[in-house]
Amino acid sequence: MSDKNDSGARARIAELQARMGEAIIGQKDVIERLLIGLLANGNLLVEGLPGLAKTRAIKALARNLECDFSRIQFTPDLLPSDVTGTEVYYQSDQGSEFRFEPGPIFANIVLADEINRAPAKVQAALLEAMEERQVTVAGKTHRMEPLFMVMATQNPIEQEGTYPLPEAQMDRFLMHVNITYPPVEDEVEVIRLVRREEVAAGAASEGAAQAALVVPVPQEAVFTARREIGAIKVADAMERYMADLVNATRVPGQFSEDLERWIEVGASPRASLALDKCGRTHAWLAGRDYVDPEDVRAIAPDVLRHRLGLSYEAQGENVTPDRVVEEIIRHVALP
Template identity: 85%
Template sequence: MEGMTERGTRAQIEALRDRMGEAIIGQREVIERLLIGLLANGNLLVEGLPGLAKTRAIKALARNLECDFSRIQFTPDLLPSDVTGTEVYYQGEGGGEFRFEAGPIFANLVLADEINRAPAKVQAALLEAMEERQVTVAGTTHRMEPLFMVMATQNPIEQEGTYPLPEAQMDRFLMHVNITYPPVEDEVEVIRLVRAEEAAAQAGAGAHATEPPAPIPQDAVFAARREIAALKVAPEMERYIADLVNATRVPSAFGDDLKRWIEVGASPRASLALDKCGRTHAWLAGRDYVDPEDIRAVVADVLRHRLGLSYEAQGEGISPDAVVAEIVRQVALP
């Protein structure tokens, strides 16, 4: 019976991945990272140029999962209460009372669009809710739903008028995902997909319109999380995770290049994130154990926003990904 349950859970998550793949062409890595974030119970920071399906990706996830979805467009005039909610006074016949009006953060999936467009107070309000999974207003604590994930986006260009996230707040994101342009072949498929969607919208919901499949229930996510928590992690793999993170703190032990490039290493949150994401990657691959390839598959997403690069590295145009690649090359496999 347990085997049937495990297969059923995996089939539901695979169905969710397939449905997202039908709506998003050429961004398979984004789909996988979204699922890893969801199943690992973390939050994602996604960076990419405009038009690369960042918003479409999380909307596809929300559409195919039994959940509430909200989108917050971050702007310089946004207030913390616009995110978290506030106390509103209601006047009734028997007198008045204050009631809490929940903000858009109280949803299962939250898209924080262009998070670096809002000032520090708003960013802090969002990140506190992400970390604590609760909001306190007027002395009353309001908790988030058990299924809760934030996908924050950043635009790597047009930095004028933005408020970059401090390194300590960046550390709260499970992964930092970079989105690049799709291959030409996939872009042709994108053109065809959008054209078909426009034609369907023009035709309207006619008598022969097919009903969309029922969304995947939230219980499938919670069941997957329980299975991922039970995955085996060998002591050698635990040491490999710790060695990769430790290499960012003692770069001089791994060559002159890393010594010149890294100024501040990753915190223990990086080790915890590598463990969570590695186990989730292994589960999605159908294994009940973690191997080095699972760790290597997610290490760049976990570390790229947790490294403080030196001025020398920035001056030489060394990217965080290049630093992570060198760390992976230098640290011995278990």
Template identity: 75%
Template structure:
């Protein structure tokens, strides 16, 4: 089975557990294929954690979940040196923390204090952690998927802009339509009934094998060979540049944007655009690929003005306006 077929199989398995969130599943897969960290935001109960767990359980990969709380310490995430007695005498031995996994779910990341966020930041960006002066590297397959609640403010620590920029995409989960909510009720009911029944050996044997990590690495290699024309590269750069000098496009954009996107936005458009094209079965990137992922890439990178808030404009609204005004290649 090819890498493309295996990734589509992973997508199909995730869709069996997550009803009505096709776009979210696509974004999680794009983040995995593009080797980037994701911030998943949505109101409570919208299957943020469930979606990430659904991906992890179908991959042959180590998974860990960190529940962030205000009293968490950096060592609770990275691990610490533990003193132990041996025949040669007492030694300090490193005990890895939950960050040492292939897929790390950082649940309610905005509940963690600044020191914990800084420890996580090093792992996300450098793919390593430093404890007691010793550097410990992460596994080749390593991705952090963080969740946060957008409405609860008590006991939270807003993520600084510098750390927000380190996330490849900011995925927003919204309420499902009523038809999908009916399917959610049926799905959870079926899962509860199945959990109460004894699983037979036959049922266990019928469980499909997990997708191997090699499929991810092979897919990334194929994505690296996706063709991006000079015109498409300029189109992506123009979109990002429009956030820095919006007055050249529209007076409204100039009023709405205080700070534009960093060069990481251009790199993210390139990576995610190629991953989106690969998932669609194409060997080249076209404007539809870029337009499909740009809201998730700009959502957390645009700093809007008070005038934008007064006009009830959000980052997605501003992004839509930029896409309309920037000429296609």
């Protein structure tokens, strides 16, 4: 791509990535997926055990980007209006009226923490905002900001008292990102990082002065990057490759006996669109103006793992969605 692009939006996004890397040790893939979700204008579902920096990651993004950030802690007693906002009755000398009081969903970056702890009615309150980028309350439609992303987290092991996300909502997430334990070397760095932060917090005035010097990356850098990503070239053969990968989830018997046994429900066309968006964004982050097969293969697990309905046989054999995606990539011919 041109030097102008390299010194402009890409430089600002690289700066944002570097800042996030300073706050999060050992989760480079997660940082990259967060940026892909932001630049591809999508929403992310992040799954991992407690203490693996899920919340820290999204906070690091929000802290270093010019944006409004809100965090919604999902609990069983949460109401839809607690998320979207509600009409409030006001009375004054001039008369009375209903005014809309926006909920926490009206922010640039929204952290939906432990989303599977709230009932389906509350989860559904996110659907319109995530898909249509608007909220309708009392018959009135309220638009979201141009920069808007929901990052939802969930814990894979604590299932008691939780409400599993329905397939319709899962499909609305651009990617499903898994966070795993960091290597021992990185965990040592985490210990040192947290110790430094504790020392800095002790010197409150000095820390405040340093924080004031950090200038967040402007939103315009994101919008410029999105325009450049929209110009990334995708060859006809690459488009067919992405469509073939998704189609393999629908006709698995044409590729292997194992896939036919494992897959019960294939991915929707949203998967093809997500592969295209994320593939172009991955190529842009790598400094290329075209998509190659490695871009698609790199993001395929994140795009497909939550869109596959596995059979009871696959679950009985402990076959994971990632294993299925790996098998699909192995059987689908390259362009």
